[in-house]
Amino acid sequence: MIRWEARGREVVAGLVPRVMGIINVTPDSFSDGGRTSRPEHAVEQGSLFEREGADLLDVGGESSRPGSEPVSLVEELRRVLPVVERLVERVRVPISVDTTKSEVARQAVRAGASIINDITALSSDRRLLDVVVESGAGIVLMHMQGVPRTMQHAPHYEDVVGEILRYLEGRIAWAESMGVERFRIAIDPGIGFGKTLEHNLTILRNLERFATLGCALLVGTSRKGMLGTLTGRPVQERVSASVTSSLAAAVAGANVLRVHDVGPLVDAIKVWSAVRGWDEVSYS
Numbered sequence: 029m030i031r032w033e034a035r036g037r038e039v040v041a042g043l044v045p046r047v048m049g050i051i052n053v054t055p056d057s058f059s060d061g062g063r064t065s066r067p068e069h070a071v072e073q074g075s076l077f078e079r080e081g082a083d084l085l086d087v088g089g090e091s092s093r094p095g096s097e098p099v100s101l102v103e104e105l106r107r108v109l110p111v112v113e114r115l116v117e118r119v120r121v122p123i124s125v126d127t128t129k130s131e132v133a134r135q136a137v138r139a140g141a142s143i144i145n146d147i148t149a150l151s152s153d154r155r156l157l158d159v160v161v162e163s164g165a166g167i168v169l170m171h172m173q174g175v176p177r178t179m180q181h182a183p184h185y186e187d188v189v190g191e192i193l194r195y196l197e198g199r200i201a202w203a204e205s206m207g208v209e210r211f212r213i214a215i216d217p218g219i220g221f222g223k224t225l226e227h228n229l230t231i232l233r234n235l236e237r238f239a240t241l242g243c244a245l246l247v248g249t250s251r252k253g254m255l256g257t258l259t260g261r262p263v264q265e266r267v268s269a270s271v272t273s274s275l276a277a278a279v280a281g282a283n284v285l286r287v288h289d290v291g292p293l294v295d296a297i298k299v300w301s302a303v304r305g306w307d308e309v310s311y312s
Contacts, residue, residue, distance in 0.1 A: 034166030173222025
């Protein structure tokens, strides 16, 4: 049975997938155009997500959309920290911080965050590992080919699933060797991060192979470009496609689904869980 723990708190257990609500505190998010870039709006969004049934919240202050540029440490802290501090006081679900910077992670954990979601899988800032080890935080290790600014410039793989599997297996082994227990690690194959449409579809068709790594599996397809290509719909009209692709990922073995539209996916999971006979599991 796969489990994922963060700072002594059980995040994943049992068969029912967890829903991670995305809170972008950036002015240039591909999904919402900066609607939650003000701290008070982001906190209200997080509170709404919890009421809709989100199991955890992921706060990010640096856009990783294709073509995006990095932001400074000072700016990312200015965006993220007030939101984490206020959310910890407002919601009961675990808070994740989506960052590649150790100092952002350190201050967010100090403020009450319990998960670090790193799109570089602890490869860009060596000190980020120290934060994970010292705090007992959960960690998401994601695969990305290239960097956000250039990652969609003709990505290429000989064996997309095999290469991502080997990469994540190596990052898990390294993190364990440095003192991070496997039950604190979640993996993310990185849908849309240096992948073509066919790469993304191949990954989704083979998600069960990632379960062999023995870590919680996080998948994020929500509102992404692949869904626009498949449906012809703009970002704001991809709710049905997001729910469908997320549910398909859950059926294939995903334990955590990272989404912008929490309520519709929570409803879909309730219905699907009842049909499948999955038992609901509450946080300890």
